[in-house]
Amino acid sequence: MMPRAARVLGMLGLLAAAAVLLAAPAYAQLKLGDYSISGDLEGGVRQLYGERNSSRFNEFRDIPQGLFFPDLRLDIDKPGYYYELRALDLLENDQSLRFSLGAPGLYRLDLEWNELQHIFYNQARTPYSGVGGNVLSIDDFTRTSIQNSGASLTTNLDTFFRGGHKEVIGFDRERGEVKFRYLLGPDWLVKLAYKNERWDGTRPGSYLFGSSPGGRPVIQLPQPVDYRHDQIRMALEWARAGHSLELAYEASIFENRYSSLTFHNPLRGPTDAAATPSRGRVALDPDNQAHYITLSGALSLPAETRFMGTFSYGWMLQDEDFIPHTINSALTSSTLALPRRSLDGEVNPTLVNLVLVNRAIQNLTITGRYRYYDLENNSKRIQFPGHTVGDSSQVTTAEETRLLGYTRQNAGVDMSYRLSSNLKLNGGYEWRKTDYEDFHAKENQEDRAKVSMDIKANNWLMIRPAYIFSDRDVSGYQTQTPPGQAERRLFNLAARERHEGKLMARIMPSDRFSISLEGGLGTEDYDAKYGLDKGDVWNASVEVSVTPVDWLNMFASYTHERITGKIHSVQNSRVGGTDTFFDGDAWTMKFTDDYDVIRAGMDFLLYENKEKARKVTARAEVSYAYSKGETRNAWDQGTPANITGAGAITANWPDIKAKLWVLSTRLDYHLSKHFSIGAGYSYERYTLDDFTQQFVSDVVVDPSVTTRLYTFGDALRNYEAHTVAMFARWRF
């Protein structure tokens, strides 16, 4: 990552250059010979107040105090050429810059730079050293001390994790991009693009030693993020009136600096034992690359017919060397010898997409579609004679990899008929078939029918109701034993019936008043005794925009959405080493997620003197977002007396509630056509009432139970922030 000081210097240089340009008279667009220069520069001072030490406040954004430059635009024109510079949030960790130059009718070049931060936790605690690298260690003295704690082992382990140092868990992403388009002639266009992205930092991960957490700790760890991603696209396009053809090559190359993460076991070390390794090691995301060749074309045929098609073939490749089965030197079974050095992974996606649109009959449009997508997994199928579990035990049962792939075909026809200028009827049918490889089902087929209407009245009303029905059947489902498994269906494969209703409307009685409406209702029923049973959604949204007088513009909107679902399951007990189901251990979960968002805003023109080009404008916008999640659990068989497996006992989970208030205001005094000053105030308040976060606010999730889950001890906290800013804008 470029040091902040270097970036600051770079940006100051940029601003200095802009200032030189601005040194010319500000009362007119600047002219330098053939060049005419115009633009905007906004800068100011910002101060923040309030309780904002929550990772949620800066999750994807950087709002530093002091000087800030939210907006810079510079346009330079010369006959036959143009240059553009755009910069948003200059010098901040989420800044974006673009420089474009072009010669209309010949070429265009874009250079873009974009930064983004993603903060997961800003007060994470971890006792490990080496954060950011791929070895997280605890010194031997400390480990030995913990191990020799005797009866105080758990207490000392808790104390050790609670005493960890603070870290920010998150990463910065920087993206640079070059795009170039060159017109070779009237019909030929070359398009080239290169994009480089780098991620640097950490993200949360958690791992355990052994097969289950009973007695062994599960530890949340800062997993290193040091990625590089290069993308290239080259395309040649030929286009004439009604016809075009494009041949493109794309490559995406991903590199992860670290192929594995090693972490010390606080309960063992420095030497290994079979059941308690001194270290654990996990494989991180391997380097991979993808290449595509794509041919796309369109042509206008006789009889008002247009054909569009794409053929694309790709290679997704991954061949990173395997790390050994375990880092635990005490596990030495001969079955742990690796049968291959690497996966030699290759997945080949193929796409054929054909669309034919015909408008030969007046007022009737017929669209036919066929889509073929094949994801063929040509990786090597590998059988491992044995494996380890959490670096602490070895299993000599052979395991074979699966080569997941599928072929999906969609075919359909849509028809729309305009009965009059006010009414259009639409209908369509789509057939969809998926053939799976190595999935739990062989294939499923879906039939989908849809009808809709477009109603328009006197240019001020548009209504579009729609209804879609789909029915999916599955065949060749590979059921498993014991019986409970046999009745389980994976929701993405299961037979399903779905109904969807949608409504979109816009009412615009005048240029000064409009109402937009959007709503939907959907139900899904899955044919599964165990697994996802039902899923419903309905939503409604309305937005009103009014301009009662020239100096005032207002809008308000409200959206509600409710998502509900039902999962049916059964606790599976181990009886005499065999998975066994008891009817009394069946349970059901119903969830309901409610979402409400209210927004309103106003733009004022408070004062205007056109002669002196002076005016005062104000803007205010407020939003309130409320989310609530209910989780209701119940036993199917009534009382706990009927329950055989303790794991089937459950209770309703506490509701989860999240609220976000945002108020932003801004006042601008335009002193002249070119210069304005202003002030702004914004307020944000976020609250989260989430039992899962309350538990992880301590490093030890639940000290009352033997099972230990050590987290970063940094829950997503509430925040309340006030931002006050003063700024000036120079338009030249």
Added chain:
Amino acid sequence: MRATPKHQRKGTQMAFLIFVFVALLAAGGCTSGQPSSAAKTPPASAASSPRATPVSAQPATAAQYVGDKVCVACHKEVVEKYTKTLMGKTLTAPARPNVQRVDCEACHGPASAHVAAGGGKGKGILVSFRQGVEPAQVQNQPCLKCHESGDRLYWQGSPHNSRDVACVSCHKIMEKASDRFALAKKTQNDTCAQCHLVRKAQSFRNSHMATRDGATQCSSCHNPHGSVTEKLLKGNSVNEVCYNCHPEKRGPFLWEHDPVREGCTNCHEPHGTLNDNLLKIRRPRLCQSCHVEGRHPSSAGQPGTYVTVGAGCPNCHNRFHGSNHPSGNFFLR
């Protein structure tokens, strides 16, 4: 490619499809005898459009072209704003032979009737581009003469096209309202939110992409002009769109997880949810939608236990997106 009967069938299907594809293109190439791009022959090319006339809401007139000077005489302010846009700069004063001057009437149609009527809104103009005044297909026709290749290749028959969305619903041509792409609103997200109100609201949810912060935009994933994938996605499949920003999830992995390989949206709602990581259902219930295997996967779960807090099941099965570890068959490593 593995030599199994199924793959042989696939090969045959593929060969047939490629043949159809190439044959149709070749057939079109042979029948193509039309002149070059419309932009090169304004304004007459706009008037002779074969698809503009049948669905026009305006009666056919014998209007004549009057030339730009006549238009500018009354619409000076509008033209001044237009000439500051990239399209205005390009088309009103072309500097190279690849681009020819495009007059007002190339898009708006011949204006003699409008002039004869003494001007005024909607008087004698073939295409006003005002919302709802002409059918979207008529309004779009002048735009498509130059903008129907590249990203707009699949416009015809696309969801927005079939719903009569006009180019001018999302794009403002006559003045600069956005930094790029001549959008009708200042940002892409605001432009899309004119109709997609629910999507806009979803960005305010507890778990969301950086859309609200302006770092990701609707067009990061969608091509509003039409695409080869449902939901107007920009890639060849849902996953291939997601890999653009999450290439580490692409694999292929040694141990793969079925729903991940099939589609990221099996588990994630990318527009925003209450649940962490844009998950459709809270963990561990999301995992339990499928997993009924022995012991803990089917535990009903009490609040505060290691499966209901933190990351849920991924507290241990952290590599559930796929693992390249030889012992990663349960995604523990």
